[in-house]
Amino acid sequence: MRYFLTLFVLAVIGVVSALGFRGDKSRKPPRMAEIFPDLNIQPKLRPQTVTKFDGFADGASSRVYPVGTVAQKVGFLDNTTWEDTAINTGRDAKGFVDSNPVPVTSELLKRGQERFNIYCQPCHGAQGDSAGGIVKKLGATSVANLQDQRIVRMNDGEIFNTISYGKNTMMGYAGQVPVSDRWAIIVYVRALQLSRLGAKDDVPAPVLEKLK
Amino acid sequence: MSFIFPKWANTLPLKVAVGAFLVANAAGAGVWYYLTPKYTRVGYTPKQPIAFSHAIHSDQLGIDCRYCHSAVEKSWFSNIPASSTCMNCHSLVLKDDPKLALVRESFQTGRSIPWVQVHKVPDYVYFNHSVHVNRGISCVHCHGQINHMEEVQHAKPLSMGFCLDCHRAPEEKIRPVELVTQLDWKGAVNGKQLVHDWNVKPGQSCSTCHR
Numbered sequence: 001m002r003y004f005l006t007l008f009v010l011a012v013i014g015v016v017s018a019l020g021f022r023g024d025k026s027r028k029p030p031r032m033a034e035i036f037p038d039l040n041i042q043p044k045l046r047p048q049t050v051t052k053f054d055g056f057a058d059g060a061s062s063r064v065y066p067v068g069t070v071a072q073k074v075g076f077l078d079n080t081t082w083e084d085t086a087i088n089t090g091r092d093a094k095g096f097v098d099s100n101p102v103p104v105t106s107e108l109l110k111r112g113q114e115r116f117n118i119y120c121q122p123c124h125g126a127q128g129d130s131a132g133g134i135v136k137k138l139g140a141t142s143v144a145n146l147q148d149q150r151i152v153r154m155n156d157g158e159i160f161n162t163i164s165y166g167k168n169t170m171m172g173y174a175g176q177v178p179v180s181d182r183w184a185i186i187v188y189v190r191a192l193q194l195s196r197l198g199a200k201d202d203v204p205a206p207v208l209e210k211l212k
Numbered sequence: 213m214s215f216i217f218p219k220w221a222n223t224l225p226l227k228v229a230v231g232a233f234l235v236a237n238a239a240g241a242g243v244w245y246y247l248t249p250k251y252t253r254v255g256y257t258p259k260q261p262i263a264f265s266h267a268i269h270s271d272q273l274g275i276d277c278r279y280c281h282s283a284v285e286k287s288w289f290s291n292i293p294a295s296s297t298c299m300n301c302h303s304l305v306l307k308d309d310p311k312l313a314l315v316r317e318s319f320q321t322g323r324s325i326p327w328v329q330v331h332k333v334p335d336y337v338y339f340n341h342s343v344h345v346n347r348g349i350s351c352v353h354c355h356g357q358i359n360h361m362e363e364v365q366h367a368k369p370l371s372m373g374f375c376l377d378c379h380r381a382p383e384e385k386i387r388p389v390e391l392v393t394q395l396d397w398k399g400a401v402n403g404k405q406l407v408h409d410w411n412v413k414p415g416q417s418c419s420t421c422h423r
Binding site: 001004012015019022029038040048049058114117118122123134171175176 | 234252255258273390
């Protein structure tokens, strides 16, 4: 019995020291799936994985559009607008459109605020003046100040174009920000600019009293 | 004639019983402890091709999860960002850092960075990110404190029991939708009220997740 108990305790210690505890950091992939494959791994393609299918020469399961593809009906909300309408390009026959073709509502402004804080704030800062932008803090001096008079006077269409395709050292956000959100962001950028442009006379008298 | 059984044989049945009891319990405990996803999955930390740190980008720099995982609200699949997303910033900062050589190479050649997948449900399970994220279920419940991780680690078991625990009582986990990506948020909300107001009814029938 003594031998048995000693062996037993040693075996338990051995197992625990070999297998460790729950939550221990491990570099090896979880094993269960390999012992009993079941239906765990089915012959279907998941996004962003590798495939051996011959037709996909680069071996990626997520495909990119073939070169030269022109989408016909894409973009805004219900996918029914033609690709080359102002709402999708920010341009019309005369050049960049002057003002936002999307009806401005308070929901659109709210949406714009949320999206601006996700996608633009890291570089341009919460106020758009590029103070507090993380990239600027680390010495990149080129980030544009969205409160600049030049950008205040810029057409909405041109800003749309900058968000879509980038400008100089800023890269495009077409992949991350869909068309509807780009217009929403522009509405919010305009609101940020207005907040700095206001004059004392714009404030209603009763409110001005309270501010003093 | 000598005795057939020596004297020590009297206690043998007891010893065998005790021994069998110990071994069976240890085996049971071992299976329970080691053969469940709480052991097999939790802690899995693959070595990634680039030492990308969520602690630096999410916590220190305060970038929202959706800047990179931009499909998480729209799709079942939460994308891993393309190298062009990294280059948005890294064409301005750490331009020539050797740690980012692979990102630059991938950006120029168009070949993907071979990130190692950490979380995966089996192919027979239907999972969807957007239903959860748009209903006020935060990343932290299923992925742990990603924003403090130097390397992504599998923090939750993601077993069927884990999913069902929450589907039976979502009011304990639910929060306002705009706080979903604030993993450190610890405020109190009236979960019951939100569940009622938004009519949140996570399915518990098998066909919810096995379709």
